[in-house]
Each structure stands twice: as structure tokens, then as C-alpha cells.
């Protein structure tokens with residue numbers, strides 16, 4: 405089917421939470437001397453033009469990265485994430501044009517990096533990336549950005565099925581991001597099945613699953629089903645930024661479920677989430693939650 409296009413949502417509150425956590429996990433993993441493999445099972449296009457017509461349709465980024473863009477008072481992990489997005493905006497765009505930057509100013513917010521670009525900025529030469537994506541035009545965009553890199557493989561195929569063949573990786577250190585569109589309700593079951601298989605094949609892996617907070621029983625149950633796969637050694641963080649629309653639909657927030665998280669992640673998020681909540685809240689009952697079951 406593949407009607408979902410991430411360009412409509414790039415940089416929204418859910419991307420902010422997702423990429424904040426991804427940045428922190430990867431920073432920790434690359435602080436160790438050994439090579440790392442990053443596997444993105446649903447990579448998207450890797451880069452999004454925020455002035456493009458898709459991103460402008462609802463301009464969701466304005467209630468996400470847009471609210472953090474020029475804030476000088478962010479705590480360290482949020483400041484780090486925003487700085488990564490700012491440096492991405494200093495790269496030449498698809499037409500080779502470098503955005504103008506006045507001295508001492510933040511660059512204009514024109515581009516938003518997808519998860520492969522965030523990872524690419526953090527990984528070292530000795531690390532490798534495996535990017536799975538089904539949509540042909542996103543695969544082409546990934547190829548434009550990463551096709552020349554020896555450390556990166558782009559696979560135009562199903563990331564749920566592809567993950568089986570990736571595990572265990574060599575070398576045996578990997579971060580897996582599973583970030584489906586949940587366009588069909590079957591994705592919830594596929595996430596649980598893929599994660600069950602993954603922790604059986606490679607128990608030491610660091611697995612990050614994004615899920616939406618929407619009015620759907622499968623979405624509400626997903627974190628509990630993931631907890632059952634990893635009784636010890638998980639962290640769950642969620643942010644409810646918005647209320648449902650008048651019909652009970654819409655993306656209210658999102659969650660990240662991390663299996664084998666860095667031991668530093670809980671304390672980092674405990675500092676950052678109150679600030680993120682204050683910045684991204686769109687209604688009075690907005691809230692966040694952090695739960696952890698250490699290994």
C-alpha cells in the first residue's frame with residue numbers, strides 16, 4: 405500500500421522524541437572503542453525539505469523542532485540534538501545550495517534530518533549502517549545521500565523480514581531502530597514478532613522501537629507486549645503532547661521502547677523530559693512518563 409509519506413510529519417513532536425533518544429543511544433555506543441553496526445529497519449528518505457509542499461501541508465515541524473530551534477536555554481542532550489539538526493541545515497541542499505548563515509545566528513530551519521542522517525552524523529568511519537526502506541522514491545533519495553558511502557548499505561526491501569538476516573551482526577555490537585509507519589494495524593504484531601525473533605538471535609543488541617500514541621488498542625498494548633519480551637533490561641519513555649481531535653483521532657504523542665538501553669539513558673531523560681514537555685505541550689494535560697527495568 406505505502407500511502408504513508410514521512411515528509412508530511414518530519415520534525416514533529418514524535419520525531420523530536422525519537423531523534424533525541426536515538427542521539428543519546430548512539431552517542432553512548434560510539435564512546436566505546438569497538439565498531440558498531442546501525443540497522444534502520446524503516447529508514448524513510450533520510451532528509452526532508454521543510455519548505456516543500458508535503459512538510460508545509462500541516463507544518464507539523466513548527467510544533468516540534470520549530471519550538472526548540474532558537475532556544476538558548478536547553479539542557480545538554482536537547483541542545484546536542486538541536487545542534488545536530490542545525491549542522492545538518494548548513495549542508496548543501498539537494499540543489500547544491502548552502503543556506504546563508506549570519507554570524508552568531510542559528511541557521512534558518514529549512515531541512516530536517518531523518519534517522520539515517522542523524523546516525524550518519526554520529527557514527528565513525530569504522531561503523532556501518534544498514535538501511536531498509538520499501539518506498540521506491542525514498543530508496544532513491546537514500547541512494548543520493550548515502551549511495552557513495554562504503555560503510556552504508558541501502559536495501560530496498562522489507563525491514564521486518566530483513567532484520568532476521570542481520571542478526572547476529574559481525575562485529576557483535578549493534579543498535580537497531582524499528583520505526584514503522586503503523587499504516588496498517590498488522591505492523592503492531594510485526595513489531596512484536598520481529599523483536600521476539602531479534603532478542604532470541606542476538607540478546608545483547610540495543611533495540612529501539614518507536615510507536616504512536618493514537619486511539620487504537622494495539623498501540624496502547626504495544627509497550628506491555630515489548631516488556632514481556634525483555635523482562636529485564638528495558639526503558640520506556642513517552643510524551644503526550646496533544647489531545648485527540650474532535651473525532652477521537654490524531655497523533656497525541658509517541659513512545660520509545662529501548663531494550664538494553666545505555667545505563668546513562670534514564671538519568672539523562674529525567675533531566676531532559678520536563679523541559680521537552682514544557683516546550684512541546686499543546687494542551688494543559690500534556691505529560692511524559694519514564695519507566696525502566698534495569699538488567
Ligand SMILES: C[S@@+](CC[C@H](N)C(=O)[O-])C[C@H]1O[C@@H](n2cnc3c(N)ncnc32)[C@H](O)[C@@H]1O
Pocket residue numbers: 406408410422445446447448449450517518519520536537538539542561562563564583584585
Ligand atoms: C516513520 S517512517 C521512517 C522515519 C525514519 N525512521 C526517521 O526517523 O527519519 C516509516 C518508513 O517505513 C517505510 N516502510 C513501510 N513499511 C516498510 C517495511 N515493511 N519495510 C521497510 N520500510 C517500510 C515507509 O515507506 C516510511 O518511509
